[in-house]
Amino acid sequence: MCKPQEPMDLPIADLYARLDSAYTAPTMWIAQWVKFFSTKQKPEATLIQFSGDLRAKAETCNFPDDVREKNMIAAFVMGLKDEVATKKLCTKSLATLQDALNAAIEIEMTRKELQMDDVKTEVNKISQKGRKNSQGAGKECYRCGRRNHSPGSCYFRDKRCNTCDEKGHSSRKCPERTSNKYISAEERRPYDIL
Template sequence: MGDEAAPPIIIPTNYGRIDEFDDISEDWIQYTERLNHYFIANNIESMEKQRAILLSACSKKTYKLMRNLSAPQKPGEKIYISTYDDIVKLVTDHQNPKPSSIVQRCKINSRSRQPNESVSQFVAELRQIYEHCDYKATLDDMLRDRLVCGIKEDRIQRRLLAEPGLTFKKAMEVATAMEMAAKNAHDLQVQEPKQVHKVTIRNEECYRCGGSHIATDCKWKDAKCYVCDKKGHLAKKCRNKGKQNAKEKPKFKQQTQQGKVYPKQRPTKTHFVEEDSDDMEDTYTKYQLEGKKSV
């Protein structure tokens, strides 16, 4: 017997986990549904063990609620509330009282598909509301009618109305397929690049000096052109610049002073140099103005 191997130690393995119940992030019914799946996955069939897991896993707030609802007895005492199902029902009746079927039917009759809501999302919302409408055997027919009336898309609605012997299952398949086809076609569509037309901003050019302003605001509007001797523009903008390359040379008269006669002065040869600089124009205009004052 000393050679016999010791039996293997079997360590139970738990599948999944149960968190504390949080009434802010989860509904009580959903929590108990997850708890039931946990019991099935781990082969927990004993009602006493199920009750003990529930009482130990629930939050402090939930346990206090159970105590208040089961007073004067405690949740674990076997007097009136003895089983796991009794405790679950006690909290369910408090947390999720059964809504009025009339109110739920009014909600369902006014429920339509929202602009950014998919067909599957719309149907899921309908099922949730229909849960408390007590339609029972006529549930599928009511879901079909609400889907057709509330789909809010003419193309899908016309197709559903044209379908003979339409059932809720068929309506769901057709609406979902048409929605997916429209989405795929939109994704495959080649978007043509938008044509962009070049817009050239044309600056107003002053005909007096060539600057980017209107002629009435030009500082050279009173200047005298030394090409054509006309007032109101500079030489570089003169229209006669190609016809007349230089201003006529001034004639020098014989000068006399106190009866003395001086010989005529030979004018200095001057070569015309075209200059577009505003400084030259400014100097020339200043010379003109000073000449007027001396006269």
């Protein structure tokens, strides 16, 4: 490797350079192209970062000028993490990588807006449902005094009151009991005293 000179006559930096060139495999164009076309958008990467990464990798590929831009567009569309955006971009006429980037950003923003609209609709449905439940839960049943049901479905609807012996309410909500809070023990029925 050093001929016509001897290795001891050469500076160390020159020796390293000769060794690197001898043992480094030459990079083939096909390997660079495969690496370029297999590039995928990373989960945390934005569309702008992904397009920048493709531009940098395209520099090492030595694409012919007439197909360079088309190759970058193809790699961009194939490598997107959003499959819906990939399908939509396949239907568009794109002249440059910048056109593809702008179209992908527009699709991404539209999808986010639609998802936000879906979330807002869902939140409105839940809040409407919550209002209905809280309105029903806030009313007290006149038959028993509880708030977890309506008077029509109350257990005491067909039961007799222990205070007045009338049907349709509990002794807790008895009209006689509430009108005469302090009834003497003699006036109470024998089972009320116990």
